[in-house]
Amino acid sequence: MRTITYAAAICEALAEEMERDDQVFLIGEDIGESGGVFGVTKGLFGRFGGERVLDTPISEEAIVGAAVGASLLGGRPVAEIMFSDFATLAMDMIVNQAAKTHYMTGGRLTAPITIRLVTGTAGATAAQHSQSLEAWFTHTPGLKCVAPATAADAKALMKAAIRDPDPVCIFEHKQLYFSKGDVPDDLEPAVLGEGRIVREGTDVTVVAYLKTLHEAVTAAETLAEEGVSVEVFDPRSLVPFDREGLRASLEKTGRLVIAHEAPQRGGFGAEIAAIAAGELFDLLHAPVVRVCGTNTPMPYAPELEGFVIPNAARIADGIRSLVALEATR
């Protein structure tokens, strides 16, 4: 067991997968000698060379398109989208090409690419460098979507994404890159679709992922002091989603709060809420509460950004509203 950063864990996963399989290569902007804007690929260019760590022009469509094309002939590329906002420039390749390949060819071809989408605010990064766009991709059949919150999950999910036969979007939160966590030495690739109970509780379940997971844990600790027992569930993978894990938790608590940084309207939380309402209705004692980003673009000023993004205090308020509602019934 070692304690390393989320960024270092991703880098280890990339290096180990490149060692394991010659077909794995990296493609993206400034990922080579410079090691990436956030330093995630630092050292890989020196270790694996420019043939395996490909620095590209600023051409997102060509980056993802080249990755898809190479994957059709047996390559296992990992494409980096430096800021997930720039995925807008590669949407045809992600949504119309990669996601559809297996289906529209009747299962005869697959596009096993990994797309690294650098997500969320880094602090005052404003409207075009801060977005959490995971719902665009979870909405697209054919893509798998994973969202690690810890160093260990970042490594395990990255390894799983690279080995997966289908295109996988991995959302990496910028503010987690420098957070540290324990990573076991013999860490195996994650199983996509398996969530994790991060903190056990009996009164309310909070489902959260990426950076918001840590805010939810802080909120749970606050609520514990107020006598409310909060369970925190990290789905880790959004597509496929761990329905059984959610069911098991709601069987204990009967109350559900969903939190994410992305805007609330049409966010992935809406899907989780619909799963709960449609498939787990009998388990619910109270309405589902969502604590999400406001339905606004991301503003620049720190006090505005802080208002938009759900933090521990807002999640705690969401949990309290649910408990208070229960008390008045």
Next chain:
Amino acid sequence: MGKTELSPARHLELYRDMLLIRRFEEKAAELRMAGLIPGFLHPYIGQEAVAVGICAALGQGAALTSTHRGHGHMLARGASPARMYAELYARRDGYNRAKGGSLHMIDTELGFLGANGIVGGGIPLATGAGLQLKRTGVKAVAVSFFGDGATNEGAFHESLNLASLWKLPVLYVCENNLYGEFTRQDRHQTVKDVAVRAAAYEMPGVIADGNDVLDVHRVAAEAVARALAGDGPTLIEAKTYRHRGHYEGDMGAYRPPEEVAEWLARDPILTFGARLVELHGLPQEGLDAVAAEVEQTLLDAAAFAEASPHPAPEEALEDVYSESYEGMALR
């Protein structure tokens, strides 16, 4: 005879391949009119010399991406007309098991990575295929077919820049048929020759007579040699014309009749057939025999499609992912 020149026997094969494409498309239009083919068709009629001329120069192991007008490319590469018709009929024995149709047909064994419903969508994919061929040291080329309209997409420019930068073994084949959908070339771009756009990426840009299969072949063979020698990509512009509308059912009213007549007179199959008779002394009966063989092939192909089973409705839930997830496609 130079090394890129083809024997008279090969000439007759090229004629046969062009005729197969022509008749495949004409018959497909009839079958669609008869209600046997449910989806879109974008006929390749008039452009046959491009697909056949390029494919004759490719050799083994090539990887190809195509367009919405892709039947010709696929047939020129040797695909089965029967499985193609089965796909158009939306039957199980179709190339894509009835999940793709005309716009998404593939043949993985032929390296045919797919027609494409997105204009310009295949260009980055061929670039990536070229990257993979180069990375793995395979001595083969990638080819991307696209039209003049696609050369206004970002995908075209990003791809050519990348391929030139990395010296990828790719042939970018622009079939300039003078129209991007309904819009004449002079109303969608200021350049007359798409080939000049190659200069922006420091790669050769060459023009071929897209209605002359041998001229297309000559240009393609040179581009293949360059790519295999490690000298990078080539932009080929084949000047041609589609005889019909953008899709089957489009009457092409936006095209002046005299322009259509001028290009019909330069029909790539009729002119090549006449050349074979006049220059090679091939008897007309030789061409007739080829035509009869093509007719029989297509009759058999349509019969195969007709006999192929329809997919079961719930097969719609399969093939979303490589592995199956219980119920995931439904809830």
